Each structure stands twice: as structure tokens, then as C-alpha cells.
Amino acid sequence: MRLVEQVVATTDPDPKALACYGVCFPASEEVWLRFLDGRPVSAVTTIFLDWCAHEAAARCMRVLALVWDNASWHRSKAVRRWVRAHNQQVKASEQGVRLLICRLPVKSPWLNPIEPKWGHTKRRVVEPDRLLPARELAERVCDALECTYHAHIPIPQQVA
Secondary structure (H helix, E strand, C coil), X not given: CCCCCCCCCCCCCCCCCEEEEEEXXXXXXXXXXXXXXXXXXXXXXXXXXXHHXXXXXXXXXXXXXXXXXXXXXXXXXXXXXXXXXXXXXHHHHCCCCEEEEEECCCCCHHHCCCHHHHHHHHHHHCCCCCCCCXXXXXXXXXXXXXXXXXXXXXXXCCCC
């Protein structure tokens, strides 16, 4: 298949960027995804982490280990502060899910269990003849990974 870069009309109301946060559970093949219209930043990462903690609590998990690359929105001071405060609150209240952040070595994305899924998924959802609207692309990705489609993460006002 040969892909040709599609031109986006300046009047197109669809978002110019679509980002996706994901969690993969290799043992069960379960995937959690959340999309956002825009780029990943620290303020959105903490919203995603809060959502993950609630999802994990609903499944009676006590700890959620996250394998992360060195993206700036993963290692920012704001995210580290949020994770520390979240874990302190979980410890103090003895309720909730502790987040354990496991950093990957620099330039080793293949060690992240979700990376191979991204590569295969991109090939399965691509459309060579047209530009996919953000919602359709997100739904195709969720279908390909057999996971639930959730509403996009809202971008906080201070980031917008």
C-alpha cells in the first residue's frame, strides 16, 4: 500500500492533532485508551492518570505499574508532583490505587509492551484514499485493539 500525504483544508473543523494515551496489560491483552484533541502535555497526563487510577480501583487493583518512555509529558515536574501527591493520599486514606512508574532506558521504546501494538494498529486503521476524521480514527483504533471507546480527554483551560 502506498500512502499519500493528505491536505487538510484550513476551514476543516476537525482537530489538527489527535493524541492517544494507552495502557496495555500483556497477560490479559486488555488495552485502555483515551484520546485527546491536541498534543499530550502534563496537565492532560494527570487527567489520564486519575482516570487510570479510577479504572484500576473499579477492578479491585491495589497497584498499577506503568511502563513509560522518556516523553516530556511523562517526566515533567508537574506529573511527578501529581503522582507523589496521589500516592501519598492513597497511603494516608488506605483507599485507592497506588501508581508505580517504571521508566524505560532512553531510546528503548521496544521494551514498552504497548509499542508493538501501536505499530500493528497503525497499519490496520490507515486509509490510503482519504483523511480520516478524528472520531472515526479513534473508533478504528479502539476496534483494532478491541477496547472500549471513551470520550476524549478534555483539554484543561490553562493549556488550551
